Amino acid sequence: MANVLRLSLERLDPMQHGQLKYAASFAAEGIVEVSLEADGYLRLVYDDRTTADVLTERVNRLIERFSRGEFGFKEHILYAREGAMPYRGDIMNELIARNIIKVLEPGLFIFREPFSHLLRFFDDQFVERVAKPFGATEETYPAIIHAASLDKTNHFTSFPEHLHFLTHLRDDLDVIEAFSESIRQAGGWKQEEPLDLDRNMAKPKFVMNPSTCYHCYEGLQGETLEGEGRIVTAVAKCHRYEGLNHNDFGRLLDFSMREIIFVGKPEFVRENRMKAVELLKGLAEEWELDCVIENANDPFFTNDFQVKASFQRQQEMKYEMRLTIPYIGKSIACSSVNFHSTAFGSAFDIKMGKRPATTGCVGFGLERWALAFLAQFGLDEAKWPKALLEAYDAWRARQGLIRS
Structure with missing residues (x-):
């Protein structure tokens, strides 16, 4: 009831x-x-x-x-652009009706052409147009991360609701055979049947990775970097449990995040971070997007939300590029540009000389980018911005894809 x-x-x-x-x-x-x-x-x-x-x-x-209490929340718009947004329909309903998106459950989708092509195209553009100007080196990361490493990022205390723990049946023949027999007797897996976690499952060593850049810091643990610093790029599948919020497309259970990650001296990270903002502005102009780049804070879940969020905003440690979704009259954050100071350098013992390294990153949520673009321009390519369509056609030619 x-x-x-x-x-x-x-x-x-x-x-x-x-x-x-x-x-x-x-x-x-x-x-x-x-x-x-x-x-x-x-x-x-x-x-x-x-x-x-x-x-x-x-x-x-x-x-x-x-509640704000004594902590103010600084607002700062770095950039805003009004776009024509020729499409105003309900893009999600259209994508589902045309079987381009298959909903498995809220927050979990199968993407088919042309959405799947757009995911790859945008990722290629972010590598060519943002990562390469920095001379970023490419890395490949797994979809899981050590729980001990995630603990060092303070994710357990800042975003506990996100966690997806990864475990397995214990290395015990009796447990494995009993589990298999119970499934057989039940006639298959029953979601509603309780699973005795304490008896059957090993204590989790791994967690599904919630953010691409964490693996970069884990991979540099204990190292001393030379020169001004290092810039790497990677795309990874990320996972965040967000409850009923998965009913909003912007809150996926499983999503793809391209990041360009800066690790080095403070000025090296700060300067490259602001260069990334300028590169985002260039994409917005060329692709005729309706968007804003503004000061923001992470959605900290815990009791010290006011302190953490206010500090991020006052120090302008996080900018978000938000693209308008016209049919709902709102915007979603499709990219973020972050400055972490020495938090991760200290946590993972990454050094520049004798001091902890400074880190920052710029991230691109690929599914959000594809959705926001289609929400503004629709599936009819005749209405797409000329510069983007030319780049898309060139990308399809390189991939050997036939234009639909």
Whole structure:
């Protein structure tokens, strides 16, 4: 049975309404829907696994966490561009109706042509147009990472809701045979059947990797770099569990992230980071995008949200390039440009001389880029920006693909 609870957000700055909506979906297992209402209320639909009293207490706890308090949130728009956006339809419904996207479940998709081609094309462009100007060297990373390495990034304490632990049946013949027999007797895998994790499963050593750059720092652990620093690029499959937020296409369970990663002296990282911002501006102009590049903060989940988020904004440690999705009248962050100071250099003992290395990165969410582009220009290539279409045709020719 579905129940509805509405809670006033008058104590919370509107700037944090989106953060609260995101976090509220984790308040209890019984929540089936979370939405923001125009009159300043948060609406929660929930089933009988939880109660109104429990939800009220937990959401009020989150409201207190995300209130500004004494910490200001600096806003700074570095760049804004208005694009024509000739397509205004519901691109997701069109992609699904035309069987270009197959929804396996919220946040998990199969991508078919031409969306799958666009993913590869955008990745190629980001390598050619952003990574190569820096002389970045290419690396290849696995989709999993040591839990011990992820712990060093403070991901466990900053974004605990994201975690996807990887484990396996214990190396025990009795456990393996009993598990196999139980599946056979049940007539196959039953999601609703409880699995005795303590008895059957090994303690996890690995976690699904939530961000491409973490492997770069893990790979440099204990090294002392020469010169001004090092620049590498890689694309990796990343994984973040985001609960009900997977109903939003921008929150994928499994997604592709291209990054250009800077490791070196402070000025080396700062200068290259701002050069990356200029390169993003160039892409926006050439591709005629409706977008903004602005100061931002990570969606920290924990009690020290105010301190961490305010510090990021005050120090301008994170910029986001947000592309407009016209049919919903909102934007999504498709790229971020980050400055980490010496956090990762210290955590992984990466040195420049005797000092911890400074790090930064620029990231591209490939699925978000493809969706945002199609949301603005549609599937009809006749309406695409001339410069991008020329680049796309040249890329297809190199790939031996026939233009549809």
